[in-house]
Amino acid sequence: MKELVKKLTEAFGPSGEENKIREVILDEIKDYADEVRMDVLGNIIARKKGAGEKLMLAAHMDEVGVIVTNIDDKGFLRFSNIGGISPFTLIGERVVFENGTVGVFGMEKMDDIKDLKFNKMFIDIGARTKEEAQKKVRIGDKAVYYRNCDIIGDYVTAKALDDRAGCAVLIKVLQNVKSPRFDTYFVFTVQEKVGLRGAKTSAFGIGPDLAIAVDVTKTGDTPESEKMAVELGKGPAVKIMDRSVICHPKIKEMLIDSAEKNNIPYQLEVLEMGGTDTGAIHLTKDGVPSGCLSIPTRYIHTPSEMASIDDMEKAVELLLYVLEK
């Protein structure tokens, strides 16, 4: 699991430009799925045949990033954000483009740092002129945080654990499932970070009878954090509600029952901000009873997200019980 998480989180894949991460995932699943196809938006849909109802499992492969909006005469790049990033997170940070070009963030002189916005910032790739910069980067090119994945005991810190942690869980489930009682579709979705967009089309294409997304959720276990009853290392969290969905009682109970019967630790999650692919899936066609299993994660959308490997392994175990019961 550790090696897989490292491989997945270090891959490049901001929303709308998921080619590299797609290759990594395809390489991991190709020997295990009965069928693998891509839809027009670029979602990976891998099927593991089963006799029962159609189950869709979804984890998004895209990550937050930035997009170049302008290149000035001196070769500095202006940018906008892809997904929810705070400008304060970017101070002192580095990004990397798909072609390997590295840039650092700089900012204009400001009287009060509270005034910091993206339009007061720029990316410096070390170019001396516009022409030199244009050889490396074009307007519209995207970049992601330039960070390694580090394993710290049972915890892992990396960029893009949101939601490569979920991708890792789905991959491990697919690699280990033998004969699922559902006709199971493992979907690695695109463009979740910009509005649950890949989940919308892939769910329409599959038309599942039920669905479970695997995504990350916030925690309430750091000093003076907000009140939220989710902690790192206490097991995966069964989502009850976020801003995009109130999970269907049937799916919620299915996850809880499987955890309790098999003595897998789990938590219950009420997330007051944020949404997940479940939000798009459950409103597909005439409705899909849907739920979500969450990996508790600190510092989401920063270059140093942190989660527990054990929580991911427990999530795999739980989903395997759900599939094979």
Next chain:
Amino acid sequence: MELKETLMELLSAEMPSGSEVKTNNCLVEIFKRHCDDVRVDKLGNVIGRKGSENAKVKIMLAAHMDEIGLMVKQIDERGFIRFSYIGGIDHRILPAQEVIIHGREKILGVIGSKPPHIQEPDERNKALKSEDMFIDTGLSAEKVRQLVRIGDVITFKRKPVELLNGCFAGNALDDRAGLAAIIYCLQELDKLQFSAEVYAVATVQEEVGLRGAVVSTYHLCPDIGVAVDVCHGNMADVSEEETQKLGKGPAIALGPNIHPKLYERLKNIAEDYKIPYQVNPEPSATGTDAWVMQITKEGIPTALISIPLRYMHTTVETLCLEDIKLSGRLLALFISSLEENFVEGLRCY
């Protein structure tokens, strides 16, 4: 059945958004009395059909069954319960409310807060924030943990009361009033001739994003969709232009969310049959099921009828019973007027 009894029966069910599937059976029972066929869809929408199947005109009436509520977010070491919101809650109305926690059993609780005597001077002028409020059940922390889980829903204790002049106050009238109007309409249809296939839909999860209407409209794909909801009633300190008067009949909406020919037809019928009505201009999003119905599949001609209601999203929502009756009657006469040519004309601009 008398309208008041219908409304009381509707109010007896506790249906916070997202957990309707546990209690929507009462709606199935009510719909069965007035429909030819009743089913429940995958997300819990209750769908009743009245009139022949495969008729030339298919109309969907939608009113949402769900209500706003609270949800258990955290249980602290002393057994006090912290909560999150389901739907648009005004946190200023929460202190001193009596609530029901739907845990392993129903538990009564009160929302406590610091008394004025021990508030700091600057606290007295501020409304409490949700993180400063908690629910007290009187139970020990240990007992609370046995009975209550994170994610359990919480409803406000029901206290419907009859006021003077046919007025009625209580919570969840948004949108049980709309459901009562639809049921009244179904009863009226028994006295009228109509050729349409009528679907009465009690939708789920309106208060958290019009979600039940998204999937039920997709499923039915009607020729006409009419949402029946509440709108802001005339009240003190709010300008008359922004509100509708209680007791003066249904508010017929007009605006981008509304098909102009449906508005005209509803208005003309109200005038022909001397049903008092009010015009409700809606410049953009109506915030009702009509908003999502309209853009389902290839598009659905949509109308909206609203019942004026004061103090929306509080526990003393107030309306006039006569407005429900008039709305139901207008809907029934509208349905009775529908024929194939009119529906085809909705595509002609």
